[in-house]
Amino acid sequence: xxxVGLFTxxxxxxxxxxxxxxTLAMLGNYLIHAASNHxxxxxxxxxxxxxxxxxxxxxxxxxxMQDYPRSGASVSLYTWIEGAGKLFTSRCFEFVDxxxxxxxxxxxxxxxxxxxxxxxxxxxVEELNRxxxxxxxxxxxxKKIPPVEAQVNGIPYTVKYSDLDINGHLNSIxxxxxxxxxFDLERFKQKQIxxxxxxxxxxxxxxMELSLHSMEVSSDHYRMAICxxxxxxxxxxxxxx
Amino acid sequence: xxxVGLFTxxxxxxxxxxxxxxTLAMLGNYLIHAASNHxxxxxxxxxxxxxxxxxxxxxxxxxxMQDYPRSGASVSLYTWIEGAGKLFTSRCFEFVDxxxxxxxxxxxxxxxxxxxxxxxxxxxVEELNRxxxxxxxxxxxxKKIPPVEAQVNGIPYTVKYSDLDINGHLNSIxxxxxxxxxFDLERFKQKQIxxxxxxxxxxxxxxMELSLHSMEVSSDHYRMAICxxxxxxxxxxxxxx
Numbered sequence: 001x002x003x004v005g006l007f008t009x010x011x012x013x014x015x016x017x018x019x020x021x022x023t024l025a026m027l028g029n030y031l032i033h034a035a036s037n038h039x040x041x042x043x044x045x046x047x048x049x050x051x052x053x054x055x056x057x058x059x060x061x062x063x064x065m066q067d068y069p070r071s072g073a074s075v076s077l078y079t080w081i082e083g084a085g086k087l088f089t090s091r092c093f094e095f096v097d098x099x100x101x102x103x104x105x106x107x108x109x110x111x112x113x114x115x116x117x118x119x120x121x122x123x124x125v126e127e128l129n130r131x132x133x134x135x136x137x138x139x140x141x142x143k144k145i146p147p148v149e150a151q152v153n154g155i156p157y158t159v160k161y162s163d164l165d166i167n168g169h170l171n172s173i174x175x176x177x178x179x180x181x182x183f184d185l186e187r188f189k190q191k192q193i194x195x196x197x198x199x200x201x202x203x204x205x206x207x208m209e210l211s212l213h214s215m216e217v218s219s220d221h222y223r224m225a226i227c228x229x230x231x232x233x234x235x236x237x238x239x240x241x
Numbered sequence: 242x243x244x245v246g247l248f249t250x251x252x253x254x255x256x257x258x259x260x261x262x263x264t265l266a267m268l269g270n271y272l273i274h275a276a277s278n279h280x281x282x283x284x285x286x287x288x289x290x291x292x293x294x295x296x297x298x299x300x301x302x303x304x305x306m307q308d309y310p311r312s313g314a315s316v317s318l319y320t321w322i323e324g325a326g327k328l329f330t331s332r333c334f335e336f337v338d339x340x341x342x343x344x345x346x347x348x349x350x351x352x353x354x355x356x357x358x359x360x361x362x363x364x365x366v367e368e369l370n371r372x373x374x375x376x377x378x379x380x381x382x383x384k385k386i387p388p389v390e391a392q393v394n395g396i397p398y399t400v401k402y403s404d405l406d407i408n409g410h411l412n413s414i415x416x417x418x419x420x421x422x423x424f425d426l427e428r429f430k431q432k433q434i435x436x437x438x439x440x441x442x443x444x445x446x447x448x449m450e451l452s453l454h455s456m457e458v459s460s461d462h463y464r465m466a467i468c469x470x471x472x473x474x475x476x477x478x479x480x481x482x
Contacts, residue, residue, distance in 0.1 A: 012270075012274070014270040014274050015270070016407065017403070017405065018402075018405035018409045020407050023403070029253075032255060033253070033254065033255050036254070160422040161258065161259075161421065161422050161424065161426055161429055162258070162264070162418050162421070162422050164426075165259065166254075166257065166259060168259045173255070177403050180402060180403070181401040181402050181403050183402065185402055185405075185448075188402055206426050
């Protein structure tokens with residue numbers, strides 16, 4: 001089995017934004033779909049993990065886009081494992097358009113948790129090492145994101161039915177969608193997101209009362225957070241161009 | 242060109258709900274996608290309408306589902322025109338699963354508006370009549386839905402970036418998503434939506450402050466509304482089983 005996985009998507013017109021381009025949140029869905037299937041085909045997917053009472057959880061994600069495909073466009077998404085440690089494995093992605101031109105990269109960090117305790121568990125490093133491949137992913141690795149939630153008021157949000165994933169938790173991609181909804185429409189009309197980075201700190205649950213925070217730390221550079229009871233459940237950083 | 246259009250979809254795992262089944266909102270996306278493409282292939286699609294400074298707007302929609310396909314399932318969606326009048330045309334849909342079994346129907350009513358005035362405009366009945374076909378669609382036609390907004394308090398909601406369609410208005414499907422989010426999670430765990438019906442009354446815009454209303458009129462039968470400034474922009478009716 002190839003170490004590098006290739007998944008193709010078509011940008012569905014009903015899943016684009018008001019500009020007719022694919023949303024960053026939908027690109028996130030593509031990433032997770034590719035990661036899940038790449039893992040499943042190589043014996044460490046959702047079902048294999050469940051058998052061992054474990055599950056993958058996304059810990060960090062960074063996406064850099066030079067361009068956003070529009071309605072009807074074909075997207076090829078390559079994914080591969082870059083490294084594996086005892087607690088975390090890193091997976092990279094490359095977005096290629098219908099003409100073979102690369103238009104974006106992403107980096108992700110995953111942990112495995114014990115389903116019963118929801119605590120981190122040790123990875124099968126030897127098994128994961130079989131699939132590690134050296135392939136360029138020329139974007140910065142996700143790093144620690146400084147808190148902003150104490151410095152700026154939050155917008156309240158309660159977790160709803162449409163926010164939940166198959167595990168009954170706030171869907172990883174919905175964190176992104178709710179954060180991006182904090183930006184004014186004018187910004188989306190004039191600019192594009194060049195880099196988006198998120199660190200997941202804890203799981204959102206149905207009915208949980210959240211607050212959404214955003215602060216411009218320098219021109220076109222934002223730090224964000226989602227909190228529950230004053231404690232961050234994720235932090236994010238967005239750079240516009 | 243065939244009068245009946247056939248469109249196929251695969252239920253993407255990342256677009257299912259916490260039960261692993263396709264959401265009613267996503268079925269709505271499939272319907273609109275099928276309707277748009279069926280019209281476009283027959284010379285009365287989005288681009289043809291834009292040339293005449295007109296646009297299709299969805300006026301009413303009723304969906305009845307016996308079953309909801311799950312992640313990975315294949316969905317065949319048939320659509321055809323049932324009738325056309327001076328101001329409205331009615332279009333039907335049939336959902337068929339991978340084994341050829343019908344699991345749902347839908348009915349929709351569309352108007353054309355002048356893009357500049359946003360007022361209704363006359364349809365080209367002669368042209369539409371060429372495509373009318375008699376084919377059974379054994380569900381009740383959408384009817385007038387009584388108001389409930391004066392009898393029950395609303396939940397506030399402000400229209401966001403992720404709510405907007407390509408025209409910059411509140412996406413028709415987002416009306417449905419926000420209404421269904423009013424139901425408690427326990428209901429989704431125990432029951433299914435048997436029939437959903439919505440009447441669109443006016444367009445939602447970015448930043449508009451809405452209120453979401455829901456009232457149980459008899460067991461498992463709800464009437465709903467979305468209002469702006471006390472005036473309904475849509476009314477809906479939901480029957481659970």
